[in-house]
Amino acid sequence: MSSNLNIGSGGDVTAPTPQNTPLNQAPISLGLSRPTVPDIEEDNEDDGEGKLAGLVGRSSGYIESLPVEVKHNVQGLVGIQTKQNELQNKYKLECLELERKYLGLAQPLYERRKAIINGSQPATKEEVELGEEASLKDDEEYEALPKEVEASSTGIPEFWLTALRNHIGIGELITDRDAEALKSLVDIRIQYLADDTDEELKGKPGFKILFTFSPNDYFENEVLTKTYVYQSQVSFTGDFLYDRAIGTEIKWKEDKDLTTEFEIKKQRNKTTNRTRLVRKAKPADSFFNFFTPPVPPSEESIEAGDFEDEELEEIEDKLEMDYQIGEDLKEKVVPHAIDYFTGKALEYDFDEEDEDDYELDEDDDEHDHDHDDDDSESDAAPAPRRGKKGGAAGGQQVNPEDCKQQ
Amino acid sequence: MSSNLNIGSGGDVTAPTPQNTPLNQAPISLGLSRPTVPDIEEDNEDDGEGKLAGLVGRSSGYIESLPVEVKHNVQGLVGIQTKQNELQNKYKLECLELERKYLGLAQPLYERRKAIINGSQPATKEEVELGEEASLKDDEEYEALPKEVEASSTGIPEFWLTALRNHIGIGELITDRDAEALKSLVDIRIQYLADDTDEELKGKPGFKILFTFSPNDYFENEVLTKTYVYQSQVSFTGDFLYDRAIGTEIKWKEDKDLTTEFEIKKQRNKTTNRTRLVRKAKPADSFFNFFTPPVPPSEESIEAGDFEDEELEEIEDKLEMDYQIGEDLKEKVVPHAIDYFTGKALEYDFDEEDEDDYELDEDDDEHDHDHDDDDSESDAAPAPRRGKKGGAAGGQQVNPEDCKQQ
Numbered sequence: 001m002s003s004n005l006n007i008g009s010g011g012d013v014t015a016p017t018p019q020n021t022p023l024n025q026a027p028i029s030l031g032l033s034r035p036t037v038p039d040i041e042e043d044n045e046d047d048g049e050g051k052l053a054g055l056v057g058r059s060s061g062y063i064e065s066l067p068v069e070v071k072h073n074v075q076g077l078v079g080i081q082t083k084q085n086e087l088q089n090k091y092k093l094e095c096l097e098l099e100r101k102y103l104g105l106a107q108p109l110y111e112r113r114k115a116i117i118n119g120s121q122p123a124t125k126e127e128v129e130l131g132e133e134a135s136l137k138d139d140e141e142y143e144a145l146p147k148e149v150e151a152s153s154t155g156i157p158e159f160w161l162t163a164l165r166n167h168i169g170i171g172e173l174i175t176d177r178d179a180e181a182l183k184s185l186v187d188i189r190i191q192y193l194a195d196d197t198d199e200e201l202k203g204k205p206g207f208k209i210l211f212t213f214s215p216n217d218y219f220e221n222e223v224l225t226k227t228y229v230y231q232s233q234v235s236f237t238g239d240f241l242y243d244r245a246i247g248t249e250i251k252w253k254e255d256k257d258l259t260t261e262f263e264i265k266k267q268r269n270k271t272t273n274r275t276r277l278v279r280k281a282k283p284a285d286s287f288f289n290f291f292t293p294p295v296p297p298s299e300e301s302i303e304a305g306d307f308e309d310e311e312l313e314e315i316e317d318k319l320e321m322d323y324q325i326g327e328d329l330k331e332k333v334v335p336h337a338i339d340y341f342t343g344k345a346l347e348y349d350f351d352e353e354d355e356d357d358y359e360l361d362e363d364d365d366e367h368d369h370d371h372d373d374d375d376s377e378s379d380a381a382p383a384p385r386r387g388k389k390g391g392a393a394g395g396q397q398v399n400p401e402d403c404k405q406q
Numbered sequence: 407m408s409s410n411l412n413i414g415s416g417g418d419v420t421a422p423t424p425q426n427t428p429l430n431q432a433p434i435s436l437g438l439s440r441p442t443v444p445d446i447e448e449d450n451e452d453d454g455e456g457k458l459a460g461l462v463g464r465s466s467g468y469i470e471s472l473p474v475e476v477k478h479n480v481q482g483l484v485g486i487q488t489k490q491n492e493l494q495n496k497y498k499l500e501c502l503e504l505e506r507k508y509l510g511l512a513q514p515l516y517e518r519r520k521a522i523i524n525g526s527q528p529a530t531k532e533e534v535e536l537g538e539e540a541s542l543k544d545d546e547e548y549e550a551l552p553k554e555v556e557a558s559s560t561g562i563p564e565f566w567l568t569a570l571r572n573h574i575g576i577g578e579l580i581t582d583r584d585a586e587a588l589k590s591l592v593d594i595r596i597q598y599l600a601d602d603t604d605e606e607l608k609g610k611p612g613f614k615i616l617f618t619f620s621p622n623d624y625f626e627n628e629v630l631t632k633t634y635v636y637q638s639q640v641s642f643t644g645d646f647l648y649d650r651a652i653g654t655e656i657k658w659k660e661d662k663d664l665t666t667e668f669e670i671k672k673q674r675n676k677t678t679n680r681t682r683l684v685r686k687a688k689p690a691d692s693f694f695n696f697f698t699p700p701v702p703p704s705e706e707s708i709e710a711g712d713f714e715d716e717e718l719e720e721i722e723d724k725l726e727m728d729y730q731i732g733e734d735l736k737e738k739v740v741p742h743a744i745d746y747f748t749g750k751a752l753e754y755d756f757d758e759e760d761e762d763d764y765e766l767d768e769d770d771d772e773h774d775h776d777h778d779d780d781d782s783e784s785d786a787a788p789a790p791r792r793g794k795k796g797g798a799a800g801g802q803q804v805n806p807e808d809c810k811q812q
Contacts, residue, residue: 062564062568063568063747063748063749066562067558068551068552068555069555069556069557069558069560070557070558070560070561070562070563071551072528072529072534072551072555072556072557072558073522073523073525073528073529073557073558073561073562074537074562074744074747074748075529075533075534075537075538075541075551076522076528076529076530076533076534076537076557077519077522077523077529077533077537077562077743077744077747078536078537078538078540078541078744078748079529079532079533079534079535079536079537079538079539079540080515080518080519080522080533080536080537080744081537081540081742081744081745082536082537082539082540083515084512084515084741084742087508087511087512087515088508088741090508091504091505091508094504094508095501095504098497098500098501098504099497102493102494102496102497102500105493106490106493109486109489109490109493112486113483113486116479116482116483116486117479117483119479122478122479122482123478123479123481123482123483123485124482126485127481127482127483127485127486128478128481128482128485129485130484130485130486130488131480131481131482131483131484131485131486131487131488132481132484132485133485134484134485134487134488135481135484145474145477145478145481146474149474149475149478150475150478151475151476151478151479151482152473152475152476152478152479154475154476155476155479156472156476156479156480156483157476158468162468162469235754236742236745236751236754237738237754238737238741331644332643335490335494335644336487336490336642337483338480338483338484338486338487339487339642341469341480341483342469342480342484343469345642348641348642348643
């Protein structure tokens with residue numbers, strides 16, 4: 001088994017001169033799908049004032065010094081680049097179409113998976129055999145299951161809850177209260193907007209994640225969806241840009257809203273001097289906040305100075321996180337759900353980052369919620385069972401000081 | 407103009423538990439082209455000993471506790487996943503085919519660009535007009551060129567040298583001596599191995615970068631190539647894995663090898679006690695080292711313990727850097743050469759990283775070579791003209807302490 005390290009997203013660097021800037025900071029894939037969030041702060045700075053635009057083309061005095069006849073050639077190339085950019089846009093849309101084609105091809109496999117998970121059509125002998133072959137190939141100590149036993153028609157309880165918890169980003173969002181509700185999550189699937197039934201979305205670039213639930217004590221909805229719409233023009237670097245995200249409004253059953261918690265506070269009546277207890281609602285950490293995505297501020301409100309730089313940064317971070325979860329669900333969790341369920345995926349997720357390059361940002365430790373299932377697995381003490389680099393084989397590589405929290 | 411921030415490669419984090427790990431560390435594109443370097447150290451640790459394999463599937467005690475009937479279902483899903491992985495492999499190859507198709511579609515534009523750059527067919531009025539429209543759209547202060555002047559048939563001197571220098575990673579590699587030779591670089595183009603003439607490479611996944619030179623004082627070769635071969639199976643996460651890189655052997659003219667420098671040393675004759683001067687060759691920093699790619703150590707030599715962990719890490723870093731330059735040339739510099747020439751690309755390169763998330767790694771400052779063209783633009787003092795975030799519009803965001811060197 002060959003593990004691998006991601007080049008592009010490694011723990012690298014940005015810096016403003018060629019001389020102090022390493023190479024693997026830049027994302028690798030220009031023409032390929034890596035949607036990005038438009039930078040709201042930068043938009044603000046640039047907007048209409050030409051400050052930024054004024055810098056364009058100044059990176060080398062050499063260009064300014066060129067004779068005007070040569071400058072004509074430079075502008076000619078700029079002209080040709082506009083055609084190249086159009087081509088790039090078409091390419092990108094065709095990439096998305098290709099993704100969609102393969103989602104279609106994978107559909108029978110997803111249907112089969114769903115039937116096994118919910119128990120309606122348990123795994124066949126052939127499927128189990130194929131699986132055991134692969135498991136043995138991965139792990140020579142894998143112990144074969146007794147052949148005489150038949151796959152159970154109870155399916156695989158808590159399959160999706162377990163898979164989601166094993167995604168290092170999503171798992172962080174799932175509180176113990178959420179877990180109870182997520183036991184009813186019976187399927188997650190992806191749909192491209194090209195196939196959307198909503199007239200407003202149909203045919204736009206983007207995708208939808210559909211979470212199907214069995215009847216549960218928490219909300220009425222059978223399906224919760226999260227939709228990501230891309231902008232129709234790709235960015236300079238050929239990436240799709242996110243336009244917006246839309247979530248289903250959850251119809252919570254009475255007193256079951258997981259995104260709200262209640263504080264009991266004492267209140268004293270100023271005249272009678274008697275106290276009473278009041279219940280005050282406040283937003284709670286919850287996975288289900290995923291269905292209420294952050295909204296980018298309007299250009300007008302940014303221009304009007306309604307936001308501090310820090311506020312804008314915070315919104316941008318939230319947007320990025322929201323989009324990242326969406327992409328990870330689409331690209332990793334849904335296509336590899338079984339690997340997240342078994343935990344195999346964790347080992348690969350670690351390999352994608354070189355955590356030695358990071359430092360723990362102690363100031364920003366606010367995600368250390370009290371809903372850890374296992375206190376021995378707290379932030380500072382990586383549990384051996386969490387993936388390779390946190391485990392025996394690579395334990396020495398995990399220095400808690402090297403982890404940085406966002 | 408909307409700038410954008412890359413989600414996936416942002417300044418984020420890796421950590422071994424779901425609880426302390428942020429979301430945007432993971433690369434976004436599973437199914438899309440982000441080739442990765444196989445991790446040589448990890449291979450070593452895992453090889454044959456099953457240490458790593460032993461950890462697989464242990465991420466949740468829940469799974470071990472499942473009744474054997476349910477475990478059959480789990481193995482059934484593992485079996486179905488193998489089919490899904492095959493599909494993913496096909497998808498990936500089809501992506502590469504799509505890249506190739508669009509390279510073909512862009513070919514006439516690349517030919518036109520080449521003819522303008524070398525002056526054989528200067529830019530037409532229409533091309534210049536198209537370019538000036540785009541330039542004005544980017545920068546409202548753009549001053550139109552005098553219409554009565556014709557584009558020069560001298561082309562654009564030093565076009566590729568200037569473009570390469572404006573790539574933040576490649577620019578770092580170009581010494582003043584290299585620059586003299588790179589003035590003769592007249593074209594860079596990409597070719598997929600599907601179209602390769604070499605029987606051994608033809609049809610393999612991968613690509614070749616061809617650097618065409620006019621006759622020069624430095625070497626005999628007309629074309630220098632760098633070839634990147636991918637492995638035929640994609641990784642778990644659906645990325646191509648690099649197999650190897652191959653560079654042209656440069657036929658240096660006498661005393662012109664830019665990858666070697668000479669030290670003059672005094673040598674004392676022990677018997678006569680007389681000194682003489684001797685010239686000793688040693689490897690020199692040079693862009694042209696790009697054509698002598700690092701070679702990954704064989705599995706056998708790693709197993710035999712021929713390398714210290716640090717050595718392996720160093721080789722891995724070099725491999726990553728080499729592959730990154732290759733990908734950047736293919737995905738960014740070649741398709742956007744004019745934007746690198748003018749410096750416009752710099753502004754976007756910066757946006758792709760959130761440099762606030764990084765820290766300068768002072769220990770690792772070895773790339774601060776003496777071939778900076780401009781001392782005012784040293785590592786610690788970003789020059790305002792270098793892109794947006796280093797410039798007036800975003801100057802406050804560049805804290806030298808936030809830059810980290812690899």
